[in-house]
Amino acid sequence: MSARTEGAGPPVVEVDHVTRRFGPVVALDDVSLTVGEGELVGLLGPNGAGKTTLLSLVSGLRKADAGTVRLFGGDPRVASARLTLGTTPQETGLPPTLRVGEVVALVAGHYPAPMSTHEALDRFGLADLARRQTGGLSGGQKRRLAVALALVGRPRLVLLDEPTTGLDVEARHVLWQALRDYHADGATVVLTSHYLEEIEALAHRVVVVGQGRVLADGALADVLSLVARRRVLLTVPDRALPTVRSLAGAEVVDEQRVENRSLSERYPTQDDEQRLTLLAEDADELVRALVGARVPFRDLEVRGASLEEAFLTLTADQPDEGRAAAGRSADDLHDARPLAHATEGER
Numbered sequence: 001m002s003a004r005t006e007g008a009g010p011p012v013v014e015v016d017h018v019t020r021r022f023g024p025v026v027a028l029d030d031v032s033l034t035v036g037e038g039e040l041v042g043l044l045g046p047n048g049a050g051k052t053t054l055l056s057l058v059s060g061l062r063k064a065d066a067g068t069v070r071l072f073g074g075d076p077r078v079a080s081a082r083l084t085l086g087t088t089p090q091e092t093g094l095p096p097t098l099r100v101g102e103v104v105a106l107v108a109g110h111y112p113a114p115m116s117t118h119e120a121l122d123r124f125g126l127a128d129l130a131r132r133q134t135g136g137l138s139g140g141q142k143r144r145l146a147v148a149l150a151l152v153g154r155p156r157l158v159l160l161d162e163p164t165t166g167l168d169v170e171a172r173h174v175l176w177q178a179l180r181d182y183h184a185d186g187a188t189v190v191l192t193s194h195y196l197e198e199i200e201a202l203a204h205r206v207v208v209v210g211q212g213r214v215l216a217d218g219a220l221a222d223v224l225s226l227v228a229r230r231r232v233l234l235t236v237p238d239r240a241l242p243t244v245r246s247l248a249g250a251e252v253v254d255e256q257r258v259e260n261r262s263l264s265e266r267y268p269t270q271d272d273e274q275r276l277t278l279l280a281e282d283a284d285e286l287v288r289a290l291v292g293a294r295v296p297f298r299d300l301e302v303r304g305a306s307l308e309e310a311f312l313t314l315t316a317d318q319p320d321e322g323r324a325a326a327g328r329s330a331d332d333l334h335d336a337r338p339l340a341h342a343t344e345g346e347r
């Protein structure tokens, strides 16, 4: 693999104000994202966020309705721009009667300087399966083979759509290590995942995608701190709002007027009230601060923010604020349909 050439030449991927619809569904909504040579970027987002759609645009399988996508400075729909691209869609159709070693050799034969079949099989723990017909592989073994096929040609850019779905823990770790090694050789890697753990294990930069938009884009640590926050919900009278908003370490992300306050038997009040959702780095500290400031709150809930909840919160948040919170370099991306299923009509 060639040495990294960050800063030299065009970015590996440039997505500029891209929108992509499927009928009434806006899969990508004015997304911009740049990936430089040698980056290892994780696209994190819930189902339907637009991750696969983004990858399919970058790999030239689909085209944008608006905006531009560049791959190594060229049009990804032109074959020459894809010469040094390796992809693994979510679902891979493998010829069932060909043996694992044969498929690897077949794919390698399409590239000018591929890995040897032996090296590709070895990197992905597939050496013992070289003579097995692909139709006889388990789901996890097929995933590993799919990733090996994406890398056998030594591409400069690898796009991996949920590479470890269906893998057991050991196989997942084998694959993570193979990807780390490949990236260390100088390649640029973009992968999608639903799993924070996977992104944490691999990515240096994380792009959180939701509802077709980039919600956050930043260094791994920045994005982790964003999604690791806790959600604290509480109801307070309007007069306490300035105090709550001024508390350090918490951000009010939602306010809903409480309509049925007269129905609250335990805490009858004549005041107008708001149901607040706060994102707190330390929920315990926030509750102590609320008590210390004598905020007359009720119906307190502290939720361990699952990643899904973090996504929902980010999605509900104003997109600009979401980006700013994670580091302001955001743009966007993404897609999620099995790439192999794209038809000419769909493109």
Ligand SMILES: Nc1ncnc2c1ncn2[C@@H]1O[C@H](COP(=O)(O)OP(=O)(O)OP(=O)(O)O)[C@@H](O)[C@H]1O
Binding pocket: 022, 023, 025, 026, 027, 045, 046, 047, 048, 049, 050, 051, 052, 053, 054, 194, 334, 335, 336, 337, 346
């Ligand atoms: N071929 C298609 N036809 C119709 N709608 C589509 C198609 N491909 C994607 N969509 C829609 O576009 C939106 C984004 O889908 P996409 O597959 O890109 O998301 P994703 O983040 O990759 O999801 P997942 O993590 O579930 O794979 C979804 O609402 C999806 O239903």
